Amino acid sequence: MAQEKAAPDLAALDRAVIGDVWTSDEAYKNLVYLCDECGSRFGGTESEREAVDYLLAKMNEYGLEDVHTEEFEYTGWARGTAKLQSTSPERREFPCIALPYCGAATVEGQLVFLGSGHPDVYAEKAAEIKGNIVMVTTESPPDLKRTMHRMEKFGRAVAAGATAFIWMRDQPGLLEETGSLRFNAEADVPGLGVSKETGAAILRLAEKGPVKLKVTTKNKVERMTSWNICGELRGQESPRRLLITGGHLDGHDIAPGAIDNGSGTVIVLEAARALARIKAELPHTIRFVIFPLEEIGLIGSEEYVHAHRREMRNVQFMVNVDAAGAGGEPTLLVQGWKELMPVFKDMAERMKQPWRLSNGISPYSDQFNFAAAGVPSAFMSTRQSGRKPDERGWGHTAADTLDKIDPRGLQMDALNLARLLLYASFQEQDWPASHKGKGEIKKLLENQDLWEVLGFEKRLPLRDW
Numbered sequence: 171m172a173q174e175k176a177a178p179d180l181a182a183l184d185r186a187v188i189g190d191v192w193t194s195d196e197a198y199k200n201l202v203y204l205c206d207e208c209g210s211r212f213g214g215t216e217s218e219r220e221a222v223d224y225l226l227a228k229m230n231e232y233g234l235e236d237v238h239t240e241e242f243e244y245t246g247w248a249r250g251t252a253k254l255q256s257t258s259p260e261r262r263e264f265p266c267i268a269l270p271y272c273g274a275a276t277v278e279g280q281l282v283f284l285g286s287g288h289p290d291v292y293a294e295k296a297a298e299i300k301g302n303i304v305m306v307t308t309e310s311p312p313d314l315k316r317t318m319h320r321m322e323k324f325g326r327a328v329a330a331g332a333t334a335f336i337w338m339r340d341q342p343g344l345l346e347e348t349g350s351l352r353f354n355a356e357a358d359v360p361g362l363g364v365s366k367e368t369g370a371a372i373l374r375l376a377e378k379g380p381v382k383l384k385v386t387t388k389n390k391v392e393r394m395t396s397w398n399i400c401g402e403l404r405g406q407e408s409p410r411r412l413l414i415t416g417g418h419l420d421g422h423d424i425a426p427g428a429i430d431n432g433s434g435t436v437i438v439l440e441a442a443r444a445l446a447r448i449k450a451e452l453p454h455t456i457r458f459v460i461f462p463l464e465e466i467g468l469i470g471s472e473e474y475v476h477a478h479r480r481e482m483r484n485v486q487f488m489v490n491v492d493a494a495g496a497g498g499e500p501t502l503l504v505q506g507w508k509e510l511m512p513v514f515k516d517m518a519e520r521m522k523q524p525w526r527l528s529n530g531i532s533p534y535s536d537q538f539n540f541a542a543a544g545v546p547s548a549f550m551s552t553r554q555s556g557r558k559p560d561e562r563g564w565g566h567t568a569a570d571t572l573d574k575i576d577p578r579g580l581q582m583d584a585l586n587l588a589r590l591l592l593y594a595s596f597q598e599q600d601w602p603a604s605h606k607g608k609g610e611i612k613k614l615l616e617n618q619d620l621w622e623v624l625g626f627e628k629r630l631p632l633r634d635w
């Protein structure tokens with residue numbers, strides 16, 4: 171009689187994964203390639219294409235199965251030129267950048283500065299805003315209990331009749347902060363980014379009298395093609411049961427996007443490499459998906475969830491890694507499945523790892539499309555100590571470069587991800603999270619005042635709803 175195969179020993183596999191990742195510099199080397207050899211990986215660039223080829227080759231090299239791309243079309247954006255001038259009380263020109271999905275237009279109007287752009291201010295100042303040019307800072311309104319995203323401020327300004335939008339960074343350093351105005355669609359009116367210093371100069375000019383501004387932009391919005399990059403490790407016991415992890419490949423076109431999100435891309439890849447070495451022992455299938463185009467509308471993940479919508483019911487859990495690897499505290503934001511909080515608390519304790527755990531749905535990274543399809547999901551990131559939750563740090567600026575990455579931090583985050591997937595894969599019996607219906611997801615968003623926000627951001631109805 172053939173000897174029965176011994177049950178896999180989680181502790182032994184865990185040690186193997188730890189030893190492997192902790193003695194590997196693959197994640198950092200991959201990140202150097204993505205940032206230095208490819209570049210921004212922004213949608214529609216040659217750099218994106220090179221990164222896709224590189225990641226496919228790496229997935230094959232690491233022994234993943236069913237490695238392939240999934241192609242789709244979307245509305246892309248290509249940067250042209252942008253000019254910001256004052257015509258009164260003095261003629262001046264200010265440095266600025268166009269924000270993604272800003273089209274081609276010339277607009278003149280009076281400056282209306284709304285500070286951090288609290289949701290209530292657009293109704294209060296409706297008469298001033300209509301037909302004029304709004305400027306807000308990147309800071310979340312201090313008296314608002316949630317973070318307020320750029321897209322919401324833009325959406326509310328447009329709804330109030332603004333004819334152009336200026337996004338003033340609240341951190342010093344002569345850096346403009348970029349970020350898309352709409353998702354997967356041309357913006358209604360032009361939008362520009364200015365540094366804190368430039369914004370301050372404009373505000374000083376306003377002390378001399380009402381400021382009239384002229385905005386001239388020439389950018390292209392057109393149909394483009396992109397690719398999700400997929401690979402998996404097929405489970406030995408119940409292969410149809412899926413754990414999915416992913417991260418977005420693209421940075422903004424003004425930077426190599428080392429933190430946001432070269433880091434998440436190579437962390438997912440490193441977890442794949444380490445888990446591939448123990449693939450014969452994995453009970454469930456773990457799928458690794460690298461998404462393009464997160465920065466301009468979570469487009470890759472939306473296409474992925476749509477293309478695999480019938481398979482989503484088999485997904486036990488999805489974890490998205492975005493903006494990690496810069497050192498600091500590992501954070502896991504569960505997307506509204508509070509029954510998973512004790513699971514991860516217990517997991518972190520067994521791993522002897524201090525994770526910052528919280529629960530709340532967030533519509534601003536790729537896990538959102540999975541959550542919106544009812545899939546239990548979470549967002550994994552790291553936060554430097556002392557940084558406020560709404561502070562981007564170097565993300566979305568030209569300074570999101572490789573030197574901001576801590577190679578040890580990358581290893582640590584890759585370990586956290588690989589171990590989380592390994593533990594979750596062994597936890598089928600006592601996995602308390604079930605899929606949510608659309609009503610429950612809507613309720614989660616409403617409870618955080620986000621349903622109305624999605625309306626202002628022109629994101630409703632959600633895909634496949």
Ligand SMILES: [Zn+2]
Nearest residue numbers: 430431492493
């Ligand atoms: Zn990101």
